[in-house]
């Protein structure tokens with residue numbers, strides 16, 4: 001036997017049993033997006049590398065360490081998308097969606113993202129993100145709506161133990177001043193911090209606060225707070241967003257260490273965490289306002305934006321850790337059992353007809369014993385079986401058996417569709 005070729009590290013096959021759950025979640029995400037009046041945008045899975053260098057940021061872990069980048073045959077540097085915002089904003093600008101009569105544009109996406117990361121439960125190299133972007137205008141109401149959408153995705157699936165962590169990043173001028181204060185605060189002891197933090201000090205000091213290694217250091221705990229560097233307008237904006245969250249009955253906690261290091265982020269930043277000790281990666285979803293990004297990618301300066309992204313992998317882990325079963329219907333309507341040559345031939349035609357009529361139907365492909373065929377009907381979780389033998393063919397009748405209560409009825413072929421319609425679709 002030849003050696004098998006295995007799946008690449010950090011990826012997974014979604015097998016038929018699991019794919020039902022994925023479809024359920026995807027349908028749920030699409031439905032809730034529509035209720036909030038977001039429309040789907042589909043952008044390519046690969047983009048020019050420069051888009052992410054500019055749009056995600058040269059100093060981020062994603063761009064520095066995690067991208068799948070390669071040269072194509074035309075010698076262009078291409079990257080498999082590590083996230084959805086850059087592509088969405090590129091498309092918004094390139095297709096002039098800012099000229100649309102509906103403003104702001106409310107967009108959502110679902111699809112695979114790629115990051116070269118250390119494999120861990122809930123962390124993959126190909127993972128599926130759902131995200132939204134609201135681009136065009138700015139309002140505290142939009143920020144609250146976006147957070148409410150994210151929050152209600154989890155709530156509506158029955159995940160109760162969640163909380164929103166929220167912070168404000170102010171505007172770029174306020175942040176410049178804050179960054180200077182952080183440099184002063186950390187510089188004397190930066191040699192005791194991890195190598196990443198040492199690099200961050202000059203390039204991106206706010207990211208030190210986000211470090212996963214040095215969290216317990218004293219300097220981390222008493223670092224200056226951005227809130228103290230905000231002007232009246234930024235404070236007012238933040239307060240208004242929080243008061244809208246109160247109105248919408250969304251539980252949140254202000255976390256002054258929740259940061260995004262890049263210049264184009266402004267005002268609201270948030271994450272949704274799960275409060276469950278069984279799950280290691282507690283952040284399910286992250287988002288925030290990025291008023292500077294549209295201009296940075298070559299769009300009109302006055303265009304503002306906010307968005308979030310979550311992964312379906314972590315959503316499924318959250319459901320599992322909360323012991324939530326999705327209401328998945330994996331039953332079929334009818335299994336057609338046939339005995340004898342003529343009946344076998346007829347069973348294929350009948351099954352085809354049932355399918356065309358909108359029933360989920362399956363037949364036996366082989367001339368097996370009736371017991372074996374009934375066993376297969378059970379494995380398919382059929383609600384009904386239809387049994388055809390020589391006698392039935394002669395009398396133009398079939399036997400319909402309710403697989404749950406085992407009741408059997410003999411039904412004339414001409415009445416069969418109506419009978420099933422009533423029994424199955426009328427449920």
Ligand code: ATP
Nearest residue numbers: 117122123124127283284285286309310311313314
């Ligand atoms: P983390 O701190 O866990 O690395 P991140 O800040 O890189 O997350 P974002 O880029 O904000 O994550 O992506 C939004 C969401 O996508 C995260 O909150 C997380 O739920 C999910 N996510 C990120 N990376 C992965 C991955 N490699 N596999 C599965 N889900 C992921």
Ligand code: MG
Nearest residue numbers: 061062115117
């Ligand atoms: Mg990451």
